Amino acid sequence: MTLTKNKKLNDWIEEIKKMCQPDNVVLCDGTKEEYDRLMARMVESGMAIKLNEEKRPNSYAFNSDPSDVARVESRTYIASVKKEDAGPTNNWIDPVELKKTMTGLYTGCMKGRTMYVIPFSMGPIGSPIAKIGVEISDSPYVVVNMHIMARVSSEVLDVLGKDGDFIPCLHSVGKPLAEGEKDSRWPCAPLEDKYIAHFPEEKTIWSYGSGYGGNALLGKKCLALRIASAVAKKEGWMAEHMLILRFTNPEGKHYHIAAAFPSACGKTNLAMLQSTVPGWKVETVGDDIAWMKQGKDGRLYAINPEAGFFGVAPGTSEESNPMALASLKENSIFTNVVVTEDKDVWWEGMGYDCPGGKGTDWKNNPWTQASGEKGAHANSRFTAPASQCPVICQDWENPAGVPIDIFVFGGKRTATVPLVHEAFDFEHGVFLGATAASEPTAAALDLGNVSLRFDPFAMTPFIGYNAGDYMQHWFDMGQKLGDKAPKCFYVNWFRKDKNGKFMWPGFGENSRVLKWMCDRVDGKAGAVETPIGMMPTTKDMTLDGLDMDKSVLEELLKVDVEAYKKTLADAKAYMAKFGDKLPAKLKNQLEKLEARLGQPVCQ
Ligand code: GTP
Ligand code: SPV
């Protein structure tokens, strides 16, 4: 069967068909008809729930298998030819061996199912910066999510033409059906058979056994981060786990900020922030991934390769993130939330009690709020088109991207790390990014019992090559950008007091911190020098209307030298595992910090 004009694609489809043995093959076109048809079929089979058309038009809810609720880092592999090229932070299996194992699993794995061929573009279709992928999947849930998250269209095939190149992304839920066997609501394979595999030299992705998020929507973490980061290193650009936002001051001046926080640590929220500083406004360019290249003027330009948001549902409320709520008003998909009696969605932290007090929980069981059990899974998600965000930036699809003024790093830290500090220079900024650490979140299944993990640039699970080389790449980019490199900052919205209460109000109030950063870029705001970086005093920040105790804010702007000495020791131990791949400049930064921590604190 000849499906497309592209020989490489036709050959690949034929090869996968032979291996996976599906009942049918469907070439997807990304149209609304296709979306509606697949949704109707999934509603019929019981996999999808059609939500109330009045309350949530054209929207659907899904419940996953209770074992398949997040990314699985222990089953994620960088199968480079040489182990050293995967480095100390990635799982590695020899690619020949891994292909053999996975071919065993893939053989006959689509029996009883339809094989969907999904042509997609990360970045605007046809633009010079976009990358074309084709995902083959046996999950109709993946198809409808890809419609929102990537740009799925037959136009992608037109761009590919007869001999254009694409990144092959193979996905199966890993549950073939025997003759007459009834499908489960959410088919998937057991943990030990799950593989999220990347072959960076071949630019190929093989994913088996999971239907959830980053494990299955292969344009996102697999292509746009793991494969793209390896390509970016070679070609001299950057693929990062970063939100992109435009912050505009009352005079209309734009500042573009790219921020790297680990999974479920506040990117979507910051990207859509409602500023509490009068006259300042945030617009969203992206909420999860940034591809950045140096422009002709020497500055760094960022694009968002995605087309939608795959955002954390719990905690999303009218108060915390009204722009996310507006984005998911219609045409959205919900996974692992509560479906209320009147067929709308609800989750913990939505800002009001579950209407009627009961519904169907994420495990698909009858549930009452009074039971005290969580109704939505902590990593439940919404899939919503970015174009529906009321504050989407008019340049969000501009292939030229937006020029980045500021990099922000951070994570969830209940102790030690102050609200904000600024790097002394770009190399110190790379040090701040490289030593970023965070408490684990529900976005990954299997981070173990650690209370804190180092997560350089929020990229630990997403670097497609050796993390030592990756950190060197940051220094190299700094060298290339010279005095046009973005200014670097480190933030922490998550400090808690001894009663376990967040000390900083966060969300919209984070605009006060962003404004201080912009004022620093313009040389307008003050700061004091501390051993860890430049920091504002309460006098340097715009605090009008902020309802919090000044003493708490002062506490948030203090450096605890003793605690930092301990952190430094942990950072050194962590860096030791990079061996000779640890950039000399990073070693040098560690030594400098050590020396500064010996000094009395100025503040
Ligand atoms: P991924 O999609 O997994 O990459 O996550 P993300 O970085 O986009 O995280 P997101 O913005 O969805 O935030 C995750 C959780 O952090 C949500 O439950 C938010 O309510 C919470 N959160 C975000 N910003 C703040 C903040 O400023 N303060 C506090 N206390 N919580 C926040
Ligand atoms: C993350 O875990 O960082 C996410 C969600 O953005 S997923 O797409 O599942 O990786």
Ligand code: MN
């Ligand atoms: Mn993410």
